[in-house]
Amino acid sequence: MSKAKLSVNINKIATLRNSRGGNNPDLVKVALDCERFGAQGITVHPRPDERHIRYQDVYDLKEKIKTEFNIEGNCQEHKFVKLVLDNLPAQVTLVPDALGQITSNHGWDTIKNQNYLQDIISKFKEANIRVSIFIDPNVEMVEAAKTTGTDRIELYTEAYAKQFENNIEKAILPYIAAAHKANELGIGINAGHDLDLHNLKYFAEHVPGLLEVSIGHALISDALYLGLENTIQRYLYQLK
Numbered sequence: 001m002s003k004a005k006l007s008v009n010i011n012k013i014a015t016l017r018n019s020r021g022g023n024n025p026d027l028v029k030v031a032l033d034c035e036r037f038g039a040q041g042i043t044v045h046p047r048p049d050e051r052h053i054r055y056q057d058v059y060d061l062k063e064k065i066k067t068e069f070n071i072e073g074n075c076q077e078h079k080f081v082k083l084v085l086d087n088l089p090a091q092v093t094l095v096p097d098a099l100g101q102i103t104s105n106h107g108w109d110t111i112k113n114q115n116y117l118q119d120i121i122s123k124f125k126e127a128n129i130r131v132s133i134f135i136d137p138n139v140e141m142v143e144a145a146k147t148t149g150t151d152r153i154e155l156y157t158e159a160y161a162k163q164f165e166n167n168i169e170k171a172i173l174p175y176i177a178a179a180h181k182a183n184e185l186g187i188g189i190n191a192g193h194d195l196d197l198h199n200l201k202y203f204a205e206h207v208p209g210l211l212e213v214s215i216g217h218a219l220i221s222d223a224l225y226l227g228l229e230n231t232i233q234r235y236l237y238q239l240k
């Protein structure tokens, strides 16, 4: 029985919208529909090249969203820090993306970036924004996350998703270890990246203390076949 909440990442809705230059699909309408269909949060990840979520989208969404708003991005970009402080979301998730990455593909080195993370996290916490930092499932990274002052960690789940089909018991082990350490240290646990209808239930059942999953690419892809409402209900069912 998991109590993890589902935050729907709508990046790929913005990808489709941007492909023709108009406002179809309407990103705000889709976000509100996701909430109406049961999503417990909305996640966006504005990147410096605005390939999908544009900075203006964040202002537009903030005015209308009723569930938890989670803004993900690279805080080393000054525009991102201003965007977050202007919009005061429920949560900001700090992701150490380099420019030009096709997607997020690594977590923070919380040891090497300890002082930097302490400073930027305190800035967001002073604004009463819950902070989560994107990390690999590594116990040492979790231990060092504690002294950064972060409220939560987001476990980067691509490695789990890749190994899930071949060796499920091996795939989950680093995440269980990281979660036990986070629980011991009093850090909240989020997770995301490449989670889908096949791998989500096992993950949620085996990672103790999981509070939130943010899912976008697979969920939006599934919705092309199953419909958005049905898809969100199916993902929520995996978390029951």
Ligand SMILES: CC(=O)[C@@H](O)[C@H](O)COP(=O)(O)O
Residues within 6 Å of the ligand: 009, 011, 012, 044, 045, 072, 095, 102, 103, 104, 134, 192, 193, 214, 216, 217
């Ligand atoms: C941090 C992470 O894994 C995802 O939240 C990220 O938002 C995916 O970004 P793209 O949608 O640009 O692949």
Ligand SMILES: NCC(=O)COP(=O)(O)O
Residues within 6 Å of the ligand: 009, 043, 072, 154, 191, 192, 193, 194, 195, 214, 215, 216, 217, 218, 219
């Ligand atoms: N933080 C993970 C996220 O928001 C969505 O990642 P994905 O499901 O698009 O891989």
